[in-house]
Amino acid sequence: MSTTNTLRRFLEQAWLPFALLALWWVLSSGSTNFYFPPLSVIWETFLDELLTGRMLRNIGASMRNITAGLFIGVLAGVFIGVAIGRSRNLRAVLDPYLQFLRAMPQVALIPIIIGAFGITALPKIWAIAFACVWPVLLNTIDGIRAIDTGTRDMVRSYRINRRLELFKVMLPAALPQIMAGIRVSLSVAVVVMVVSEIWGATEGLGFFINQSGAQFQVAATWAGTLVVGLIGYLLSLIFLFIEHRSLHWYHNSAQQ
Amino acid sequence: MTSITTQLKVVAPPQRARLRLRLGLARAAVGVGIIAVWWIAAHFDWLSDQILPSPFDVLRSFVALAFTGSFWISFLQTLASAMGGLLIAFLIAVPVGLALGITPVLERMTRFLLDLGRSFPVIALLPVMILLLGTSAAMKVTVIVLGVVWPILLQTTYGSRRMDPVVRDTTKIYRITLRLRFFKVVLPAAAPFIATGVRVAASVAILLSIAVELLGRTPGMGHSLGQAQIDGRPDIALAYLVYSGLLGMLINWIFMRLEDRIIVWNALGDKD
Amino acid sequence: MEKTVTQEFETRDSVSKPHTRLDVIELGKTYVTNGEEHEIFRGLDFAVEPGQVVCIVGPSGVGKTTLLRCLSGLLEATTGHVSIGGKPLTEPVPEMAVVFQDYSRSLMPWMRTRENVAFPLESKGVPKEERRRVAEEALTAVGLAGAGKKYPWQLSGGMQQRAAIARALAYNADVLLMDEPFASVDAQTRFDLEDLVLDLRSRLGISVVLVTHDIDEAIYLADRVVVLSGKPASIVDIVDIHLGRDRDQLTTKAQPEFVEARARVLRQIRRNADEVDAS
Numbered sequence: 110m111s112t113t114n115t116l117r118r119f120l121e122q123a124w125l126p127f128a129l130l131a132l133w134w135v136l137s138s139g140s141t142n143f144y145f146p147p148l149s150v151i152w153e154t155f156l157d158e159l160l161t162g163r164m165l166r167n168i169g170a171s172m173r174n175i176t177a178g179l180f181i182g183v184l185a186g187v188f189i190g191v192a193i194g195r196s197r198n199l200r201a202v203l204d205p206y207l208q209f210l211r212a213m214p215q216v217a218l219i220p221i222i223i224g225a226f227g228i229t230a231l232p233k234i235w236a237i238a239f240a241c242v243w244p245v246l247l248n249t250i251d252g253i254r255a256i257d258t259g260t261r262d263m264v265r266s267y268r269i270n271r272r273l274e275l276f277k278v279m280l281p282a283a284l285p286q287i288m289a290g291i292r293v294s295l296s297v298a299v300v301v302m303v304v305s306e307i308w309g310a311t312e313g314l315g316f317f318i319n320q321s322g323a324q325f326q327v328a329a330t331w332a333g334t335l336v337v338g339l340i341g342y343l344l345s346l347i348f349l350f351i352e353h354r355s356l357h358w359y360h361n362s363a364q365q
Numbered sequence: 366m367t368s369i370t371t372q373l374k375v376v377a378p379p380q381r382a383r384l385r386l387r388l389g390l391a392r393a394a395v396g397v398g399i400i401a402v403w404w405i406a407a408h409f410d411w412l413s414d415q416i417l418p419s420p421f422d423v424l425r426s427f428v429a430l431a432f433t434g435s436f437w438i439s440f441l442q443t444l445a446s447a448m449g450g451l452l453i454a455f456l457i458a459v460p461v462g463l464a465l466g467i468t469p470v471l472e473r474m475t476r477f478l479l480d481l482g483r484s485f486p487v488i489a490l491l492p493v494m495i496l497l498l499g500t501s502a503a504m505k506v507t508v509i510v511l512g513v514v515w516p517i518l519l520q521t522t523y524g525s526r527r528m529d530p531v532v533r534d535t536t537k538i539y540r541i542t543l544r545l546r547f548f549k550v551v552l553p554a555a556a557p558f559i560a561t562g563v564r565v566a567a568s569v570a571i572l573l574s575i576a577v578e579l580l581g582r583t584p585g586m587g588h589s590l591g592q593a594q595i596d597g598r599p600d601i602a603l604a605y606l607v608y609s610g611l612l613g614m615l616i617n618w619i620f621m622r623l624e625d626r627i628i629v630w631n632a633l634g635d636k637d
Numbered sequence: 638m639e640k641t642v643t644q645e646f647e648t649r650d651s652v653s654k655p656h657t658r659l660d661v662i663e664l665g666k667t668y669v670t671n672g673e674e675h676e677i678f679r680g681l682d683f684a685v686e687p688g689q690v691v692c693i694v695g696p697s698g699v700g701k702t703t704l705l706r707c708l709s710g711l712l713e714a715t716t717g718h719v720s721i722g723g724k725p726l727t728e729p730v731p732e733m734a735v736v737f738q739d740y741s742r743s744l745m746p747w748m749r750t751r752e753n754v755a756f757p758l759e760s761k762g763v764p765k766e767e768r769r770r771v772a773e774e775a776l777t778a779v780g781l782a783g784a785g786k787k788y789p790w791q792l793s794g795g796m797q798q799r800a801a802i803a804r805a806l807a808y809n810a811d812v813l814l815m816d817e818p819f820a821s822v823d824a825q826t827r828f829d830l831e832d833l834v835l836d837l838r839s840r841l842g843i844s845v846v847l848v849t850h851d852i853d854e855a856i857y858l859a860d861r862v863v864v865l866s867g868k869p870a871s872i873v874d875i876v877d878i879h880l881g882r883d884r885d886q887l888t889t890k891a892q893p894e895f896v897e898a899r900a901r902v903l904r905q906i907r908r909n910a911d912e913v914d915a916s
Contacts, residue, residue, distance in 0.1 A: 122477040129478075144497050202391045206399075212568065212613035216576040217590055217606050224594040224602070225416035299486040300576065307491070307580050308591075315489070319580075322492030330492050337489035338481070345484040531742040534711055537728075538735045539757035539808060549756070553747040 146328045155332040163317070168336065170312040174230060175302045175344075178237025182298070183291055186242045190249025190287075191279060200250060211247055215240035215297055216304045228309040233302070240301045241294035248290030252283025285359050288352050295348055299341050314340070418600040427604040435589070436608075442585040443578065444612065446502060447570035450509025454566060458514045459559060462521025467551060472522060483519060487512035488576050495581055505577045505585075512573045513566035517559065524558025525551050557628035564620035571613055586612070657732045657811040659685040659708070659846065663717035665869075666703055677703050678870035681717070683863050685812065690838055690845045692855035695865030696906060701848040704865070705816045708846060709735050721812070734805035738817040740797040744789040744804075751776065751785030754804045768807075775807035776800070779833060795826035799833065806837070815847040819854070828886050831858055839882050852906075856880075856898050857889060864902055866909035874905040 130148075137147045158164035193199050193207075219236050226232035260282065264274050280287075306315025318333035353360075400420045406412065407419040430436040465472045487508060498504035528551065536546050578587030586609055593601035665679040677700040685691045695701055706712035708719055710729040719726040721733065737743040744753045755763075755772040763771070776785050779799040781792075789797050798818060805813055815834075819827040831854060838845055849855050855862050856878055864874040876898055880889055889895055 118473075121473050125474050126478050126481065144493075198391075201388055202395055205392060206395065208617075209610050209614055212617050213606065213610035214568075214572040214575045214613055216572060216579060217587065217609045220579060220591045220594040221599065221602050221606060224599065225412075296484070296486070300488050300572070303486055303489050304576050304580060318489060318492045322496055325496070327496060330496065334489050334493055338485040341484040341486045341489075342481055345480070529742050531737055531739050532745070534706075534735070534737065535743045537711055538709060538733075539760065539804075540729055540731065541757065541760040545756075545760050549748070549759075550745065553745070556747075 144327055146331065150328050151331045151335070154326075154328040155336070158329060158332065164333075164336070167312055167314050167317045167333075168340070170230070171302055171306065171314040171340070174233045174305075174313065175237060175298050178234045178302070179241055179294065179298050181234070181238035182241025182294060183245050185238065186245025186290065186294070187249050187280075187287060189242075190246045191253060191275065191283075193246075194250040194253030194283070195279075197254075200254070207243070207247060207250075211243040215243075215301055219301065219305045219308050223305065223309045228311065230312075233305040233310070233313075236305050237298050237301045240297050244293035244297065245287060245290040248286045248293075249283055252286030253279055255286070256282045285356055288356060292345075292348060292352070295344060296341075299337075299344065303337060415597065415599060418603065422600040423603045423607075426598075426600045427607060430601070430604050430608070439584060439586045439589045440608070440612070442502075443571070443574050443587065443609075446505045446585065447509060447567070447574040447616075450506045450574070451513055451563070451567055451570045453506070454510045454514040454517055454570075455563060457510070458517035458562075459521050462518045462559075463525050463551070463555070465518075465522045466525025466555065467547070469526075472526060479515070479519060479522070483515040488573065488580075491577060491580055500581045500583050502583060504581065505574065505583050508577050509570050509573045513570045516565045516569065517562040520558045520562025520565075521555060524555030528554065557624070560620075560624040560627040564617070564624050567616050567620045568613060571609075571616055575609060657722040657844075658687055659812055659844070660720045661685075661708065661717075662720065664704075664707060664714050664719065665716035666700070666707060666712070667715045676869035678865065679716070680871055681865075683861075683872065683875060685844050685846055687811070688838065688842045688844055689860045690834070690847065690858050691861045691863060692859035693846065693848045693863045693865060694850065694852055694855040694902060694906075695870065696910060697850055699865050699867075699870045701850070701865065702816055705735075705814055705846070705848050709733060709814050711735075731808070732810055733812045733814060734808045734810035736798070736801050736805055736813065736815045736818045738820055740794065740801045740818075740821070741789070743801055744797060746788065746790055748788075749785065750781070750787055750789055750792065750800050753789060754785070754800060754807050757804065757808045771807050772803070775803040778806055778837070779803045793826075794822045795830060798822060798830060802833070802837070806841070811843055813843055813845045815845065817849055818847065820849075820851075827854075832886070834858060835882075835884060852899055852902050853890065856895055856902065857884060857886070862898070862902060864905050866906050873909050874902065876901060 134148045137145060138149060140147050155164070193203060215236075218239060222232050222236045222239075226235070256279065260278065263269075264278055269278065302313070303315040306313035307319040310316040314333055314337050318330050318337070321327075321329035321333060403417070403420045407417050411417075465475060490511065491508060494504050494508055498507065532550065532554070536550055541550070574585060575587035575590075577583060578585035578589075579591045582588060586605055590602050590605035590609070593599070593605060661681055661683050664681040666677045668675045668677065681704065683691070693701055693704065703712065707714045708726075710719075710726050710733070713727075721730060744750070745756070748756065751769065751772045754775055755768040758768040758771060773782070773785060776782060779802050781796060781799050781803060784792060784796065784800070789800060792800065801818075802813075819830050822830065834845060834847070835858060837843065845858075847855070847858060856876075859878050862874075862876040862878060863872055864876065865871070866873045878894075878898055880892065880894060
């Protein structure tokens, strides 16, 4: 009963994308337009690139940059966010600077960072990390600030120690907000990753699609672009899974 | 441990002025501190001039740029393509989002597609777009539209879909007509969500505009910034960076105000 | 609290206007979720005479809200039927209005109070001037004269519930269904609102069906109390209350009849709850 339901729900949501894909496949099959190669050709190019290892190497480089950058950025954002969020005075004083840093289009930093530190992987990781810090940081501050007075009073009256207060009260209480920040960071991270690899790199998916495009290897450009899109989607699925697991108490209590 | 900001709300005017002055001084002190460290780092060549120019060079370039026509042209190019893309995306996304929101079947059918579109890093389409449309302004606006249509679409769908069960019952009991239900119930209920979507989309539009200019060599602040860096003028590049941050803040502020006006009933209602 | 009712509403008395009766016949409701059947209530049989206040009382979770949704036409019953003025009820009808417990959500926060009250009339196609006049009169009738320009969220909880009642009055319904209408206001406001309901009933001759878990409230308001209990719920008692039309929070509740009825209802609920526990 419930499995057929799940199947029906899946089909209901999935038929349209698959239909569109099939439509693309059919409509492009006889295409002689240089810029719109048949989807079958794009697929074969993708398989070729995969077999030669070029695609895998570039995917690997991109994934390394984005996971390292995200990890550093999120960790720094939460850490600094808790520190600032705890003190109202610090929050008030730093607010305009933080607002400015968050509002800055993070991709504008890429030429400066890469120009200064070169086209290796590390500057890209820093650029991604720097871009990811702000949404997490500001959301963490908001989350900590919003902890309710009742909770604060409980912590004080039971003389809960600092470590427990941080790990068992403040972080869990701010987690829904932190997660919302990470979600924003995730999409910024993918953009910064791609842009930094197009701007100056010797590896990575951005480099791959840019080079293919510059060499008019249209099918390879399309293939790379679709892979980047797929990775963006997979990362958001992974994120949703983690969010769902870590915030089940939040979603469940909200339903009550 | 009372903070400066909460004190501001409760104390009498003369004291409030003093506290505000203290807050202003503290903020200024932080700024001076940052610049001092930066200046020392640049002055003693901890990093080379090419990496970290002196803050005063950046300041000089920052001021000088404001007196050049080319700066203002690139500023307007970035702003115009971002806002143009935003407008087009708005005109597409709001009707489609409303249609999806009030038709559950359509919403379920397109959910997967929307998730896919939202998580697609549009900037990756740039090489393809350059092949198709060249490095034109039309290409830039197309990329921006493709990028910002999603947040508006998703927020509109969400806002028009989630009708409070009590509100739904109320409209049924009083037999409210379809037309009134749409214009007086669904649309006002969705408005704050649409406004939030537009605000998010506005900053994404600026980001994409600058990214396309940077990589696609289309004129605008992003292109000027990248060119300055390539020309070995990091002071000018940093000045552009500051301007781009200010532009981002300005856009965010404007759309935040707009959002506040639209959700005035929500903002005030929440105070209870 | 001042309670003025305007001429317009005063002329609508029970003599000049034929009133609508509500009949509940063998009503039952069963939900099916994931292939499992949950019978909420069965075989409910009672009538609401024109101008009568009928209170449905029972413990939490007994299915009172489900019953009210069936009475209002929002929900279809599984067995039996509801008839209003002799016609079977299949969907919400203009003879009936509902006042929901959650007033803050049933009033639209983007409309001023007056617009909220006039909203159903706008849907009926009543011209603007007319709806404005009727809305103001309805607001005056519930003691909210002059509050029409404010937004609902600028009013206190009790005032918001008055506005929701005004909306029902403006709709010109004969039967008012109320779902735990005063559960979210403080005790003093609650007494005021209870007296407002009695006042409106005696002046306008409308009938009221009110669902509550509060036995005192039920007896104080009702001409007839329908007691629900058990799982699935059924009517365990119907108590006619003879306390007259003029009631008073202090003296009425001290009358021996009130105390007697209270004991009887409570005993019925308890006995049936015990039976459920024992089975």
